[in-house]
Amino acid sequence: xxxxxxxxxxxxxxxxxxxxxxxxxxxxxxxxxxxxxxxxxxxxxxxxxxxxxxxxxxxxxxxxxxxxxxxxxxxxxxxxxxxxxxxxxxxxxxxxxxxxxxxxx
Amino acid sequence: xxxxxxxxxxxxxxxxxxxxxxxxxxxxxxxxxxxxxxxxxxxxxxxxxxxxxxxxxxxxxxxxxxxxxxxxxxxxxxxxxxxxxxxxxxxxxxxxxxxxxxxxxxxxxxxxxxxxxxxxxxxxxxxxxxxxxxxxxxxxxxxxxxxxxxxxxxxxxxxxxxxxxxxxxxxxxxxxxxxxxxxxxxxxxxxxxxxxxxxxxxxxxxxxxxxxxxxxxxxxxxxxxxxxxxxxxxxxxxxxxxxxxxxxxxxxxxxxxxxxxxxxxxxxxxxxxxxxxxxxxxxxxxxxxxxxxxxxxxxxxxxxxxxxxxxxxx
Numbered sequence: 001x002x003x004x005x006x007x008x009x010x011x012x013x014x015x016x017x018x019x020x021x022x023x024x025x026x027x028x029x030x031x032x033x034x035x036x037x038x039x040x041x042x043x044x045x046x047x048x049x050x051x052x053x054x055x056x057x058x059x060x061x062x063x064x065x066x067x068x069x070x071x072x073x074x075x076x077x078x079x080x081x082x083x084x085x086x087x088x089x090x091x092x093x094x095x096x097x098x099x100x101x102x103x104x105x
Numbered sequence: 106x107x108x109x110x111x112x113x114x115x116x117x118x119x120x121x122x123x124x125x126x127x128x129x130x131x132x133x134x135x136x137x138x139x140x141x142x143x144x145x146x147x148x149x150x151x152x153x154x155x156x157x158x159x160x161x162x163x164x165x166x167x168x169x170x171x172x173x174x175x176x177x178x179x180x181x182x183x184x185x186x187x188x189x190x191x192x193x194x195x196x197x198x199x200x201x202x203x204x205x206x207x208x209x210x211x212x213x214x215x216x217x218x219x220x221x222x223x224x225x226x227x228x229x230x231x232x233x234x235x236x237x238x239x240x241x242x243x244x245x246x247x248x249x250x251x252x253x254x255x256x257x258x259x260x261x262x263x264x265x266x267x268x269x270x271x272x273x274x275x276x277x278x279x280x281x282x283x284x285x286x287x288x289x290x291x292x293x294x295x296x297x298x299x300x301x302x303x304x305x306x307x308x309x310x311x312x313x314x315x316x317x318x319x320x321x322x323x324x325x326x327x328x329x330x331x332x333x334x335x336x337x338x339x340x341x342x343x344x345x346x347x348x349x350x351x352x353x354x355x356x357x358x359x360x361x362x363x364x365x366x367x368x369x370x371x372x373x374x375x376x377x378x379x380x381x382x383x384x385x386x387x388x389x390x391x392x393x394x395x396x397x398x399x400x401x402x403x404x405x406x407x408x409x410x411x412x413x414x415x416x417x418x419x
Contacts, residue, residue: 022168026167078168080167
């Protein structure tokens with residue numbers, strides 16, 4: 001298992017008042033994202049535990065792209081990954097933010 | 106479509122009625138089964154109570170260890186509920202996964218007034234946690250019996266992609282009552298296990314029709330392994346849960362004697378049958394070979410007609 005952690009400054013605080021949400025499942029090619037509103041308004045942290053070692057650079061790019069697009073300020077996103085591809089990871093990250101913002105998925 | 110832990114607005118009835126139980130996540134099943142926004146989780150994913158064993162095998166963990174437990178309302182009455190996520194390690198029982206269900210059942214035993222719903226979706230014991238998983242199964246079976254002795258109905262619901270196999274099927278056998286859908290399969294040994302141990306002549310695990318008519322929900326309903334047959338929708342399982350809570354038999358020596366008698370009769374009547382179709386024929390089905398293709402309503406009508414006498418057993 002590989003442990004990766006990225007901390008970013010976000011443009012703004014993610015809207016909504018929910019404390020947390022969970023999306024996805026740990027299965028082959030899939031991942032779960034636990035999102036918690038526990039950080040200062042402009043901070044976003046993504047903490048990853050993945051079964052596929054050696055893909056840190058791709059994770060770094062996917063996470064940076066996510067922070068720029070969604071501006072998830074105040075959120076800590078914890079990931080358990082079962083070897084998902086980058087497109088799946090991007091979708092789950094976006095889904096997690098929408099879930100904590102209050103939209104039903 | 107996926108699980109959302111934090112409740113949103115109540116999903117409208119149309120959305121749920123079109124929603125397959127088989128295709129739903131464990132969290133969606135819980136949410137759709139209970140009254141709107143009534144679910145309160147115990148030891149939720151934010152507590153990160155994960156398996157202490159999987160990292161030894163370099164395997165990924167899941168925040169809830171594949172078991173969701175909590176309480177909620179069913180028709181405004183409080184219930185305790187547990188659901189397995191069949192997509193995480195086949196819904197298999199590990200140490201933490203099992204302990205969450207044991208704790209829920211012990212709470213039910215002490216509270217006495219809250220029925221328990223168990224949403225099975227499991228291949229059995231998680232092999233990486235072999236001994237801890239086997240112990241978990243034993244503890245859960247004991248806890249089910251203790252809860253039932255305290256007068257608590259414990260209802261099993263089976264209709265997930267992993268079915269209800271191994272230790273999970275033993276726990277289902279201890280429940281007050283079980284509802285199963287066509288997609289649900291209940292068996293101690295899975296198809297591949299039987300083929301591996303006894304050979305392909307005994308059981309061809311690639312023969313899907315054989316697997317379904319031997320272990321599938323229709324057969325289990327007909328021979329009395331399940332009290333109700335549910336359609337593969339969330340509202341149908343909700344309806345089954347509601348009815349089975351009301352008709353849970355008491356747990357006492359008379360019930361066990363009746364169950365022993367019922368099982369003895371089953372062997373006597375069907376022991377010589379080579380295939381489920383032979384069983385259905387000897388039960389009185391005029392077109393037994395047509396049963397696997399019957400639609401939900403047709404099958405329910407047939408099952409009610411052919412039903413084995415319940416004999417106050419379980």
